[in-house]
Amino acid sequence: MSRSTADSASSVTLPTPKERRRLREALALSEEQVAEAMGVTKATVRSWETGRSAPRGRKREAYAKLLGSFEPDGPPSTENPAESSASPGGAEKPAASEKPAASEKPPAAGKPAKPRPPSPVRAQAPAPPADVRPKAAAKRAAKPPKAPSPAPAPARRADPRPQERLKPVAAEAPAPEPVRPAAPGLPAVPGLTPEEAFDALYAHAAPGLVHQTYLLSGRRRLSREAVEYAFHHAWQHWPEVAVDPDPVGWVRATAYEYALSPWHRLRRAHKHPDAPPTEANRRALLTALLELPPPYRRTVLLYDGLGLDLPETAAETEASTPAAANRLLHARTVLGKRVPELAEPEALHRRLSALVTEAPTATLPAARAVRTGSERRTRTWTRAVLGVTAVLIGVTGFTAATAPTRYIPVNAPGETVNGVPVRGGPQKLRPEDVELRDRLRAEPNPGPERLVPTAE
Structure with missing residues (x-):
């Protein structure tokens, strides 16, 4: 798209946001249908109808055509396109079926015809741009003129029905x-x-x-x-x-x-x-x-x-x-x-x-008090958000500084389950087992003397 084409598309005048919504609903179109036709999302169409944004470039021109509010650039022509044909040079040719009016007399033989002033109804078709083909210009000129937009309706009284x-x-x-x-x-x-x-x-x-x-x-x-x-x-x-x-x-x-x-x-x-x-x-x-x-x-x-x-x-x-x-x-x-x-x-x-429309009786604070209260409320919320953010940053930093740098697995001691001893290695003595072992080591053996066999 050239720069001149983009500028002309951006200069298209769109209706007001409320009028865009009304025109869409008058055409029995939903937001999804308009979004699919324009190649955008439903949220974009909703923002166009609420006035938060507006289409640009080719989408602006296509959106105006979809709503039926697009008017091409150039001076409006009141000439009936069926009575004239457009040429690449912009010259007007009279139709073959056109007849002179009864009040007009043909010029006498041998006398030059007097030039007539241009008719106020028939305006000469503007010359198309150089990059427009003759066939496209002829098709554009053959289109019927767009009807003028109706004047806004006057304010109505309440509808009786x-x-x-x-x-x-x-x-x-x-x-x-x-x-x-x-x-x-x-x-x-x-x-x-x-x-x-x-x-x-x-x-x-x-x-x-x-x-x-x-x-x-x-x-x-x-x-x-x-x-x-x-x-x-x-x-x-x-x-x-x-x-x-x-x-x-x-x-x-x-x-x-x-x-x-x-x-x-x-x-x-x-x-x-x-x-x-x-x-x-x-x-x-x-x-x-x-x-x-x-x-x-x-x-x-x-x-x-x-x-x-x-x-x-x-x-x-x-x-x-x-x-x-x-x-x-x-x-x-x-x-x-x-x-x-x-x-x-x-x-x-x-x-x-x-x-x-009754006269209100409520007592309200002054406008300055409302403004200062809004600013004070904004400052309070801003400071609260900054404070919470600082606390979160401090807790995160402390955790990162004190956390171990590597994972140390924990070896849990084995336990006897249903009388089955712990598998592998000596068992860990319980406190009563340790006490019995120490007592046996400290006291002498009180039993009878053993006979030690001797070799003969």
Whole structure:
């Protein structure tokens, strides 16, 4: 691949990560199928759709063609390719079936024809590059022009018939739906330092996130702890959060995951939810929400409470769009049975939106205290890791210094088994045998005198 070809392939414009996921699901393609077609792994395709990375070179152009968003370079031509043919020199030849219009009169005999200005509709085909063959140029010119991409749909109101739109899907992805207005993000203000940008994000999103986390967990203390943890994590990864297109969504996902962790049930302070509110309507809705499994609870709050569209809800909950649709249908059915006045999706959408937009009453620490707490926590963990590493290095060095340099086998003494003496060599005397031997050697023989035979 030449340098000019690589540069042109790298200049291909790709859709946004969320749009890539939506286009793939609209084509009823799975991540495995896209990975096999592109010659990459499934994790690479997932990173392309989450925005962590982007394809380059020829893969970028092939990925754009696969999603149907590839537009070739060069000025757009509005001429009907069936009425003209491209030549290697780029000259335009009129078709044989073309007839002059009725309003145009042929020039009189003997008079030179007046030159006509170029038609605004028929634009001259651009000359192909020198390295393109004539047949390839003709085939490229014979292709029909790509239809312009449709304009983005305006923000919609709540769907009056979501039960028909969100049908459970087994193998085919649902049709793309109009984009719903998402939660307002933090406007980018140039010239801010990282500390000022973090403080602005904290002041903008922290109170609302505490209230949303309380609706998910039913525990006020845990909701404040989850939001503080999320902003601690965001300050530790601030270079990543600062360039994220939706920093509020980044922090929200971290806070939701921390609040819905099942390990909090082992803590005595968070074992049971707080007392429900005194109002009957709020108490019934919050009780019904807490009875749902955590993934279903999170899906219905994001879609009907915050107003995210279905692909964004699926991306934030790390599920496919059909799975998010099925979770939403199940959550609506359960909430409709628990609270009959919320059986209609419109009524549930209005009630959850009102709950989410309520003015929060939680008291949070200052943004500077959160930043300093995150830095102090990072220093503490860093020192702990360094200390444990130093202890392991010291123990390893001491063991290496005191360990023997060669192996010395141990000769175990033989033992009598079932009366069978030890094989080979004299047996080792027991303590009582040693005592008897010493006594016999020390005392004289008390027996009768022996007769010693003499030779005659």
